[in-house]
Amino acid sequence: MDEVRNRTAVLGTGEVPWDSPVVPADDPGLRGDGFFETLLVHGGIPPRVVRLEQHLDRFERSAAAFDLAVDRSAWENLVTSITDDVPTGTEAALRLTASAGTCTATLRPLPESVRRGRDGVHVITLARGTSTTPDAPWLLNAAKTSSYAVNSAALREARRRGTDDALFLDAAGEVLEAPTANLLWRAGGRWWTPPQADRDVLPGTTLAAVTAALGVRETPCRPDDLLAADGAWLLSSLRGAAPVRSLDGTPLPVDGSLTTVLRRTALEP
Structure with missing residues (x-):
């Protein structure tokens, strides 16, 4: 089977060699003053980019928080050109x-x-401490920023403890989100996720797709609630729906049929 090759392209310039420097040493993005989106691509003729429009919608919202504009058609063309040979x-x-x-x-x-x-x-x-920021939009909680040091540190801490991922808790002990994913769980015959409005939670494109398909509801959640649930999953663009097998060392139930339903919704365009 052919393999995916590493490719790099610059907006306004086009594709450049993978090992070519493309960011100046003083680029603001290197100090976290930027934003990004990560998308899944299924190879084929043509390749399929999962939820490109929804990701570009959030990309535009992030850009607005930085007082920048997004040339949507230019980004769409760039995406088409760089993904055209995914096998x-x-x-x-x-x-x-x-x-x-x-x-x-x-x-x-x-x-x-x-x-x-x-x-x-x-x-x-892991404790993150903050929970609500309704009067501070300048904190960029609704933007997917390149200021990712805390998220990366949380994942390193998870690995140091012999686990794969983490869930952030606010000062009241309620679950917010994972470093790179939203939380979903099943209880009482319904799908649930923590509240997002006026909280330090980044709305996810995968969660939005699953919510539209399955009618997910919002409710506050503590770790003990997940231990009593029928199952819990972390939703993200690349993994789709990853079942949570244990939380702080306590096993959680894993339902393969529910995971299949979620994965079908999460990983498809």
Whole structure:
């Protein structure tokens, strides 16, 4: 089978060699003053980019928070050009990154860690402290920013503890989100997710698709609620629906049939 090749393109310039420098040393994105989107690509003729329009919608919202504009058609053309040779039967990770200095797109093979995560993840809870910020939009909570140090640190801490991922808790002990995913669980015959409005939670495109298909409701959640649930999943663009196999060392039930339903919704365009 043919493999996905690494590719890089710059908005306004086009594709450049993968090992070519494309970001100036003083680019604001290097200090976290930028935003991005990560998308799943199914190889084929032509390749299919999962929920491109929804990702570009959020990309535009992020850009507005940075007082920047998005030339949507230019980004769509860039995506088409950089994904045009993704082989049938493969998957790739596409990342769109923008700042006031540089706008780029990169394509890579889907990481093996993502494939493993689709089979299930072991999760710990970590305190983040903050919960609501209704009067501080300048904090960029609704933007997918490149200021990712805390998210990366949380994932490192999870690995140090022998697990795969984490769930952030606010100061009241309620669940917010994972570093790169939204939480979904099943209880009482319904699908649930933590509230998003006026909270430190980034609305996810995968969660939005699952909500539209399955009627997900919002309710506050504590870790003990998940231990009593019929199952819990982390939803993200690349993993889709990853079943949570344990939380802080306590096993959670894993329902293969429910995971199949979620995965079908989460990973398709």
